[in-house]
Amino acid sequence: NAGVTQTPKFRVLKTGQSMTLLCAQDMNHEYMYWYRQDPGMGLRLIHYSVGEGTTAKGEVPDGYNVSRLKKQNFLLGLESAAPSQTSVYFCAGRSGDGYTFGSGTRLTVV
Amino acid sequence: DQQVKQNSPSLSVQEGRISILNCDYTNSMFDYFLWYKKYPAEGPTFLISISSIKDKNEDGRFTVFLNKSAKHLSLHIVPSQPGDSAVYFCAASAWSGNTPLVFGKGTRLSVIA
Numbered sequence: 001n002a003g004v005t006q007t008p009k010f011r012v013l014k015t016g017q018s019m020t021l022l023c024a025q026d027m028n029h030e031y032m033y034w035y036r037q038d039p040g041m042g043l044r045l046i047h048y049s050v051g052e053g054t055t056a057k058g059e060v061p062d063g064y065n066v067s068r069l070k071k072q073n074f075l076l077g078l079e080s081a082a083p084s085q086t087s088v089y090f091c092a093g094r095s096g097d098g099y100t101f102g103s104g105t106r107l108t109v110v
Numbered sequence: 111d112q113q114v115k116q117n118s119p120s121l122s123v124q125e126g127r128i129s130i131l132n133c134d135y136t137n138s139m140f141d142y143f144l145w146y147k148k149y150p151a152e153g154p155t156f157l158i159s160i161s162s163i164k165d166k167n168e169d170g171r172f173t174v175f176l177n178k179s180a181k182h183l184s185l186h187i188v189p190s191q192p193g194d195s196a197v198y199f200c201a202a203s204a205w206s207g208n209t210p211l212v213f214g215k216g217t218r219l220s221v222i223a
Binding site for chain 2: 099
């Protein structure tokens with residue numbers, strides 16, 4: 001039982017490049033979330049999904065897009081990466097009493 | 111405007127003593143509160159939660175207290191152990207309304223042996 005799995009774990013992008021972060025879960029979560037963590041800023045919500053085929057904006061959605069074509073996968077896309085998107089990204093799924101987080105993706109944009 | 115505030119970026123405590131981490135919130139619609147623990151290079155892990163219908167929840171060495179009138183909650187760790195050294199995040203939500211968790215900025219706890 002893998003839980004919530006994020007790939008890749010690390011990535012370095014050049015400004016303007018695009019990439020997709022994958023979150024896969026085997027816990028039957030209906031609700032899934034993408035957060036970013038920056039020093040001194042805590043965890044800030046980027047986008048979330050309340051079910052297959054649905055997405056919604058969070059607190060800091062600009063520069064990101066998401067898709068939830070299948071219940072078990074929640075993808076976070078950066079169309080044109082900027083240095084301000086250098087961060088650690090966490091995916092989470094909602095269970096009965098809280099969220100289960102993945103181990104994170106550390107992204108550096110140079 | 112921050113809805114969940116952790117005003118102490120760091121806290122240092124001697125092993126065996128009590129650690130008290132504080133959290134304030136502003137949104138009166140929040141009805142569920144959680145604490146997460148995070149080690150470096152790992153995702154946050156759930157520690158303990160409390161519903162707004164309670165004022166205390168205890169799980170082993172960890173106790174969370176909720177003061178709704180003051181919009182304040184605290185996490186007590188007794189006794190503190192070196193393995194408790196981590197960043198602790200307070201989070202809140204209008205859980206019954208399925209709104210996403212809002213996190214504080216975190217408090218880094220260092221337990222000194």
